[in-house]
Amino acid sequence: MNAPKILVTAANGNQGRLLVPRLLAAGANVRAFVRTEASASALRSAGAVDIVTGDMADRELLGRAMHGIEKVYHVGPTAHPKEREMGFAAVDAARAASVGHFVFSSVLHAITTDLIQHEIKRDIEEHLLSSGLAFTILQPTNYMSPIKLRPAFELGVFRLSWALDRRQSLVDPADIAEVAAMALMDSERHAGATYELAAPGRHTAHELGAIISRVLARPIAVEEIDADTYLKAFFGDVGPDQFPHEARVLRAISARYGAHDFVGNSNVLAWLLGHPPTSFEQFVRRQYDAFRADSTTAAPITR
């Protein structure tokens, strides 16, 4: 069996921790790149053996991580101040190592320049297109997020940091991981493609709240919070001065999603998966089952 050597960055993140086991199960030889020993240890428990630990912004380390690698799945860590540098460095290191296929996890509507993390990904997409590497670009919409569901399960409040009547299309990170694994394991079929990934539906926060409420079989409140409050949900009791880039990213998200819908189309994802994408209701049911089975742990719930 052909066992391609694949480097996965942000490997213990929302996508990576679903993708790595999938690739291992498909027979790939995975090298995982993470920042901390804690994440390395979690991935070892999930069966990964080849792990690079350190800062992805370190070009030399990234260069060493590319040795012997045939394919790359690159994810920039959420709202990281060096996301652009990391993306450029990953492309350059892959090129220097003559990597055969670079799959980049970008974002739906990367052309939207008033969203900081979109503009960064737009720039990385351009750098990748200009690199001469064989590429596939995934453009997922906003995740169906276990972390955003937790307050709804625990406190009966669903909170979003943008206008509650704006519409969004969402996607299950497990569906992204399924597509990512497909692209990596069948480079010939997927090289040169850019895929927008969204599940069916264009939901307001009120509609999402009604779905959660139906699954929980009890009423829940839906609340808009400001970006700086959301920052605390990510980083603990911190202020915007301590995380200036992250605070700017979250404020831009609130402003953009307060003024505009963020909607996509599910055709491409359904075609790629060969089955219907996970709906928000299916996702909430799965997460709620996991929450009830393990309500004592504070760790994010994943499939």
Ligand SMILES: NC(=O)c1ccc[n+]([C@@H]2O[C@H](COP(=O)([O-])OP(=O)(O)OC[C@H]3O[C@@H](n4cnc5c(N)ncnc54)[C@H](OP(=O)(O)O)[C@@H]3O)[C@@H](O)[C@H]2O)c1
């Ligand atoms: N959230 C959404 O709705 C959404 C939607 C579309 C696109 N995106 C994009 O998807 C990307 C995030 O994907 P994700 O959620 O899968 O990732 P994530 O959960 O933010 O990634 C966390 C992983 O990145 C690693 N990491 C963090 N800083 C690092 C560093 N300096 N050097 C090396 N590794 C580092 C972490 O390692 P440790 O655990 O060791 O710290 C961890 O394994 C972002 O670019 C985001 O803009 C997000």
